[in-house]
Amino acid sequence: MSELKAFTSANHPTRRWRRIKDRLIETVLFLAAASSVLVTIGIVYILVSESLPFFSHVSLVEFLTEREWTPMFSDAKFGIRPLIAGTFMATFIAVCVAIPLGTIVSAYLSEYVRPSMREALKPILELLAAVPSVVYGYFALLFVTPLLQKLMPELGGFSVLSAGIVMGIMIIPYVSSLSEDAMRSVPTHLREASAALGSTKFQTTLRVVIPSAFSGITSAYVLGISRALGETMVVAIAAGMQPNLTLDPTEPAATITAFIVQVSLGDLPHGSIGYQSIYVAGLTLLFITLVFNIVGMWIRSRVQEKE
Amino acid sequence: MSPQFEIPATSTTKFNLGHQTEFLRSQVKSLSFSYNPKDKVILKNVSLPIFDKKVTALIGPSGCGKTTLLRCFNRMHDLYNEVSYDGEILLYPESKNILSRDVDPMEVRMRIGMVFQKPNPFPKTIYENVAYGLRVRGIKKKSYMDEKIELSLQHAGLWSEVKDRLHAQATSLSGGQQQRLCIARALVTDPEILLLDEPTSALDPISTSHIEELIVELKKDVTILIVTHNLHQAARCSDYTAFMYLGDLIEYGPSNQIFTNPSDKRTENYITGRFG
Structure with missing residues (x-):
């Protein structure tokens, strides 16, 4: 005591x-x-x-308005626009594949499949994320491109289209896994309320579950977009690594990441303008990703305010 | 079950109960239920009439099967398991067995509304919550919807409180208001029976008395089946009461008889608070 x-x-x-x-x-x-x-x-x-x-070598105006990006040429030009165009185009195609498919997959896994079946399907889906991206790159170059060439005979060996589609497949698990978590965390009593009013499973999913999980689903989309923006190997292998100011996805082009990997492989003297251009490209990519994350955060906070 | 409530095996749905005449809205006929054939039986051979435009209360200690019975009426169990029902729940006037395998649970839920224990408005506006039942039935006409929504909010006694903020989020309402919103949401599609699963157990006393007054008001238009733990509530709002115990229906009769002069010892013990 x-x-x-x-x-x-x-x-x-x-x-x-x-x-x-x-x-x-x-x-x-x-x-x-x-x-x-x-x-x-x-x-x-x-x-x-x-x-x-x-x-101090290249003015910001030139950097943003110049239409060519040729830092390795003797007549070097430093316009970031071709790289940004390539990045956005590849990301856009990837997102067009990954968001619809990822959302459908997550709705199916969360609302339709029996729990035992879900436990079997999820690891298989997550395996998609475990495949090394270099494998996806060769899959795009040696399988998807020839397949697309059957539909579009004039398509070249390297194209943003092929790289973007494969990148989309690659990021499906990122989108679907987070979306599924968000949908499954929607309380059961909301599903029951919807069912009790006579709705079909599809109506419940579309009108109650997805809107209720919107905040989490937005996070999944933002993660998917960020992943596509930063993806390197697939675009470096399958899209051609040629800076090309175009919005035609059937042409070859280079993304910011593809440029960085291409230049980093060569032997650049430290402090040269080519060496510095890697950092500038990296900074640009970081900035773009940041903007997307801020937009995503803003959408989420607006939704949460409404709740 | 007291003898005068034995349902004759005729097709008539009209009953002369001495002092008054009742019409059948629904009837449970020797219903047995378990979630799984291997599981224990939750409902054992339950038979019960549900009279039209009356409030029928299901009472009994926790685990007696009253909520399970309630959720048979809109086939809620079908959402989770491959359940099989043994017995019938007939819905009049066409005396259709709503538990039959050929009946789509969605069809049943179109006709029978439900209000849950915890207020569960959708994370949508007040207007959209009530509109939901109409929207899933494919109704799009704005003027018709506005009219129906106003009417059911009035029915649920909520109209005067929300008419200026129909487009505010439903979650901004108080618990009692949310529950009345859920009642309005269930009423908008003119259900033939309204199932209430302990609708006041999550509410404060004032909101509870609001809902109770509402129940008495609503039975002019709709048949109500209510599960409640609150015996005073059952005595105050219901016309008929069924006492259940361990999956059996012990006693059924007019509420004043059940609460003042029960014929079964177990009913008496329960309503006098000796167990449960």
């Missing part, structure tokens, strides 16, 4: 040690959390600092 009393006093050594331990754990947790933030800040810092000298 007296020992217990002593323990309740704030100066008891065990109590002091407990306080210190608690502080220590908090510090360790803080450092772990801070490391990821610090790494992000470090990446942004390096991208910006390595990009700045580039803009």
